[in-house]
Amino acid sequence: xxxxxxxxxxxxxxxxxxxxxxxxxxxxxxxxxxxxxxxxxxxxxxxxxxxxxxxxxxxxxxxxxxxxxxxxxxxxxxxxxxxxxxxxxxxxxxxxxxxxxxxxxxxxxxxxx
Amino acid sequence: xxxxxxxxxxxxxxxxxxxxxxxxxxxxxxxxxxxxxxxxxxxxxxxxxxxxxxxxxxxxxxxxxxxxxxxxxxxxxxxxxxxxxxxxxxxxxxxxxxxxxxxxxxxxxxx
Numbered sequence: 001x002x003x004x005x006x007x008x009x010x011x012x013x014x015x016x017x018x019x020x021x022x023x024x025x026x027x028x029x030x031x032x033x034x035x036x037x038x039x040x041x042x043x044x045x046x047x048x049x050x051x052x053x054x055x056x057x058x059x060x061x062x063x064x065x066x067x068x069x070x071x072x073x074x075x076x077x078x079x080x081x082x083x084x085x086x087x088x089x090x091x092x093x094x095x096x097x098x099x100x101x102x103x104x105x106x107x108x109x110x111x112x113x
Numbered sequence: 114x115x116x117x118x119x120x121x122x123x124x125x126x127x128x129x130x131x132x133x134x135x136x137x138x139x140x141x142x143x144x145x146x147x148x149x150x151x152x153x154x155x156x157x158x159x160x161x162x163x164x165x166x167x168x169x170x171x172x173x174x175x176x177x178x179x180x181x182x183x184x185x186x187x188x189x190x191x192x193x194x195x196x197x198x199x200x201x202x203x204x205x206x207x208x209x210x211x212x213x214x215x216x217x218x219x220x221x222x223x224x
Contacts, residue, residue, distance in 0.1 A: 002156070002158070004156070042214045042215055042216055042217075043157070043214040045211050045212070045213075048211075056211070088154070090156050090157075091156075092156070092157075098206055099206070101159040101162075102157075102159065102212055103159070104156030104157045104158065105156050106155055106156055107154075107155070107156050109154075
């Protein structure tokens with residue numbers, strides 16, 4: 001238990017669906033992150049939020065839309081995804097964007113059919 | 114560009130010390146060495162970090178060579194629950210640099 005929770009843990013969606021992934025941290029952190037982990041590939045950073053402001057978008061397609069309403073919650077809105085978007089989506093948080101440790105949630109296993 | 118080089122896989126007998134090497138020959142003076150691990154189908158877990166001195170915590174020890182071009186993560190008494198992919202990462206702490214994961218070392222603890 002890292003203090004970072006993600007829901008749902010598993011999601012199957014069609015290419016025309018719209019769904020959202022949710023991340024919540026109970027650590028009092030100010031920075032939150034979305035990562036993507038595809039099969040047999042390293043983790044890829046997608047987005048970074050620091051004090052609710054997006055500070056990094058790592059050339060992510062617009063079919064992924066992040067939202068950070070407050071420092072404790074982070075969402076990833078998904079629409080018109082492709083099968084190659086199937087992956088493990090991981091949320092992480094850290095005290096600040098420049099601090100040592102990031103704490104990761106368990107991830108959402110997404111399958112796009 | 115890969116900043117670190119790790120062996121793709123290693124085995125270690127249960128109860129023995131697991132020594133995981135990492136080469137980071139181009140490390141800069143202000144870059145720290147971090148270790149994370151990822152147990153199958155879970156999120157990565159922070160283990161330890163260091164700049165130039167050896168470090169120890171409840172999970173592991175980190176030995177950094179004097180020239181800082183390589184390091185070794187030591188799990189002193191490996192258990193089956195230590196089976197995971199271990200990532201060695203170098204990163205500047207202050208300056209918002211990203212945490213960039215490579216392919217890591219898949220450590221298998223053998224009963």
